[in-house]
Amino acid sequence: AQSVTQLGSHVSVSEGALVLLRCNYSSSVPPYLFWYVQYPNQGLQLLLKYTTGATLVKGINGFEAEFKKSETSFHLTKPSAHMSDAAEYFCAVISTGGGNKLTFGTGTQLKVEL
């Protein structure tokens, strides 16, 4: 079965600092991985996705993630944090069985401080 693990339920960075949110996956088949962002009292918005091809994936708002098969990781990064990046971030993997169902990590709350 496919699963993802997000290390760190809360991450705090200073404005302008590097953002690194960790996600490791477990999958018996080639994984299809996603990062979603949730702003307060909102639904989930897709940041980026990895299906096949280039292992470095660029998303919206300056975020990117690198798929590393050897490390079973798909960490999310942004070179310089902005106050508007404060949100909850979810890593997810497509589950088997059709329907584009997702298995989510437990989420990481990102706080950006002045």
Add this chain to the structure above:
Amino acid sequence: NAGVTQTPKFQVLKTGQSMTLQCAQDMNHEYMSWYRQDPGMGLRLIHYSVGAGITDQGEVPNGYNVSRSTTEDFPLRLLSAAPSQTSVYFCASSYPRPTGWAEAFFGQGTRLTVV
């Protein structure tokens, strides 16, 4: 550009009451799903559908029913509400691709409190 629309946005129920959470999408997506979000647990799949007339259970289906009579609508029914069903519920839609996988599009959520 409505996308995925969920109603209501907020609801308070008494234990034992029943209700239906509505979900509609206008993107002609074949796939629709319901998730619940609880603190520290991420989102968990309740039920999903791969097309009109076809539904299946997810990870946490107990206490919930679904049906899919049209492509557009995928209501979630709580048969007899329990405090453990206090949560934020999200509906999502997606579509098949010849290769790779398409992302899911989410509604704004329904915040349900059962007292």
